[in-house]
Amino acid sequence: MMLRRWSVTLLAALVALVTIAPLLWMLSVSFMARGEAAQFPPPLWPASPTLENYHLLFGTFGVGRFLLNSILISTLATALALLFTIPAGYAFAKLRFQGRDAIFRMLVAALVVPGQIGMLPLFLELKAMGLVNSYAGALVPWLAGIFGIFLVRQYCLSIPDEMLEAARIDGASEGQILRRIVLPILTPIIVTLALFVFLGSWNDFMWPLIILADQDLYTLPVALAANSRQNVQDYEIMMAGAVVTTLPVLILFLALQRYYLSGLLTGSVKG
């Protein structure tokens, strides 16, 4: 029994180590002097830790601007996505209206179409609307993700109708029911969804690359990729850039972990 528990712990620790090792190495390399990481075998720790790469990154390459772009776009994308997907998911689950289930089935069916297929038509559409090369253009795909609507709907289905009816008898309007009863109950799933959207838009590379032409509007991944073409050998700067890209979402993720996990577990644990 004891042996089994220990072997499980050991195995878990091993998997965790394999997962985290590249991240740690990324952090370590970002503090190395230029060229140090290119040696063979590559060193694990910087011989003399330096912030030079970060100076270069924020000074010469102006990463601060891209960081702000990323934060702005991801924050707006998250806010807008929540604004549209939560009421939509709730409506699909709990409100009665003509064609509700047919529309929902169509949306779910659309999930199987890969996002890349929609990129060209979407681009042409946005071009016609004059949104190419703007923040607004970069935000459009995140406005109302079907997956988000689906997630919120499934979770809303677990809210008993009687609770909403009780609120109706209490005199609450549909808007008040959504705000004062449904939203608080949905908190775990909202946090989960917000994280998904924030991570997705933060890490998104393809769409910003297509829609943003102006260097000043680049998000971090796009800017780093553009940068890497010039500095493809400079592991240290690339890793510093990777740290800047990863750190904010990692912190966000860890901070919200509690809600996030409870969001993923609901339905399976809750009766």
Add this chain to the structure above:
Amino acid sequence: MAGLSIRDARKSFGDTEVLKGVSIDVADGEFAVIVGPSGCGKSTLLRSVAGLEELTAGSIHIGERDVTALQPSERGIAMVFQSYALYPHLTVRENMAFGLKIAKAGKAAIDAAVQRAAGILNIETLLERKPAALSGGQRQRVAIGRAIVRQPQIFLFDEPLSNLDADLRVRMRYEFANLHRQLGTTTLYVTHDQVEAMTLADRIIVLRDGRIEQVGTPRELYEHPANIFVAQFLGTPRMNIMAAVVADGGQATLADGRRIALPPLATPLTPGTALSVGIRPEDVAIGEAPDALPFTVTFIERLGGLATVHLTARDGDEPIACQLRDDGSLDEGDGVPVSLPADRLHLFGADGLAIAKKTRE
């Protein structure tokens, strides 16, 4: 406070007609219980009164007001749901205050109303807790408290006790009766449990397949059921029903060929008429008597103080149940003399409707 009047209520879901013309009057301050098997439309009827379902036809009046087209919150009703339907993220106090807050009542008024309701239900100490930290009975009380706070003209209860364990159900039944005595609010209570109906109701409304079978006090319904359905629905164990044919001399022939005496009837039946003879288990008497018939004990359910004895005259016959104080003297397989007292018999025609007995002068 006000009475409730439902006129010819009809409700269809698609092609299925759930309510087929139901008319009910509940007097001011009355405790009326709608009882019926599942799927009889009782919950739909209650939800229609609450305004959660729209009637296909018919009208609902509360007091003098026609509320048929009004929103639930405008009807002056409060409802307690089977699942309690408490708001899980709010404390007990906030749960009870929710309606008044929506109505933008003043803080002092809200506090007073919540305090009063909490006092009535003895839940003052629970006010700051969340529903998850309450037991089933406590949640039930909070749900009732939320209803009391609304100071409704009519209380609506939708099977409020069916989620509780047997012990608690008995206690809450007692508390419901007490509460009604205390508040005197007109109450419409839906249940499938005939014991709840019998113990709580001023008046019982028996519903089946969207139609009213009978309305009356628990006593009336038990003593004078209008038809076989009501007769068997109320009372446990349920009433024994035996097929018989009217014979001459005020007697009837049972399926096994034996004769029993019938009670005097309002209008005599012609011999040869088929009818059903009903008798409650507690009216079946075991023991020597002039008109006793021999039966065999096939099965005994011992409940401690009481026992239900199942008796048959022939193998393969539907047994009749007899309830008596259990003195341990009977055993399965025993032959016993059984009498079916004529004055305790209920007679039903082939259509299932009760045949009127001669009323004593």
